Amino acid sequence: MIGRRVALGALMTGFLGACSKVATSGPGASLLGAVERWNEATHRLITSRTALAREFDKADISPTFRGNGTTRPDAFDYAMQEAAGFANWRLAVTGLVERPLSLSLGQIKALPQRRQITRHDCVEGWSAIGEWAGPQLGPILRLAGLKPEAKFIVFRCADNFGGVPYYESVDLIDAFHPQTIVAHELNRAPLPIKNGAPLRMRIERQLGYKHAKYVTGIEAVASLADVGKGKGGYWEDSAGYQWYAGI
């Protein structure tokens, strides 16, 4: 029995060893990298660009909404903003746009609003349901006027994560998706700090880490190569998470 266990252990160790070798060596690593692109290509193929994430009823809302990642930004600036009730918060729209914008919270709330009760899925596996409200990102981008070479939208955030401000990005399909909103309300109250006060993104067909919180800037870029370390987001750059997080 012990012999068999040792043999099984040796087999498992060999298998794991082989796996870790595959993951770090050239072709294995590129195969692992390619699978993210197959997933994205398949999703784009079978999903309409405007297919909506399910919207739920009031009764489905979870009693609380978990805060994950940063639950309170530690920057002094943020504390000052909080003390002022976020009255001085600005959302900058910059990069490859014809008319750079700097929007106040008042201006953001004055734009046409979208209200949606959606499920938030974390990459770790949990889900929560909340009611969000805010303007759609698409009309804001049209207001600024995207230049033709703009291919991605980058979100800049006020929270420091591992020493760098959090950042994320999406392609134009998700940027102009009807449910992609700059939310300032959760469950009919101003966004709580743990959920991204005063502004956060909702990217409803992707996992939670794409939904940047504490958003201060929206930047249109032609390529993700110059954003962070080149993979388009904090978790993508720091821990190898998938840029396309639709799965």
Place this chain on the structure above:
Amino acid sequence: MNFACLAILFMSGLTISNAHPRLYWGEWGFAPADAWLILPEFPGWMTIPGTYNLAEARLWHFLAAWPFALGLAIYLVVALARGHFREFVLRRSELRWSTVVADLRQHLRFDFTAHHGRFNLLQKFLYIAVLFIGLPLMIFTGLALSPAMDAAWPWLIDVFGGRQSARSVHFLIAWGLLGFLVLHVLAVLLSGPVGQIRDMITGGRSPAEKLT
């Protein structure tokens, strides 16, 4: 190939489980109080990769899921077209209570000698359950965990009664399949492994030949 895919899927799945070791029913769930099951942390020798890395585990899971899903789909279509499954068809006479009980008794005595066809009753039940229910459900519950797939195919959520239910079912069937695999290997070992493995490769002898 199949076995390697299933092993990678199971072991990378345990890493994914370690990322949030709680299971819920319904659409949402995140707190221990919401959970119907709190899972243990699966040790490194059971997981891929061997040290916790959710991002890499997800890639392994997706990489193995593609050949697994496509392979299963092709196998089911080809086998159906060729009438392969006639051997699994349950005859009415086999579905009588006394026959079922007799078959189970025989299995519990580890007596694998009596056959009414190429496969006995418990084998037929289990193979049907695995091929037509267990393995396809793994694919569909897996798809239901994807927010983009839920937007494309909302029925995925309806069928399983919510994303967290789908996640629970995904986990339960994975362990059920492992249980089947253990029983299957055990049965092969107990019933003469050399002849059985030869039969798996060659397709086996027909019952008539066995009688001689």
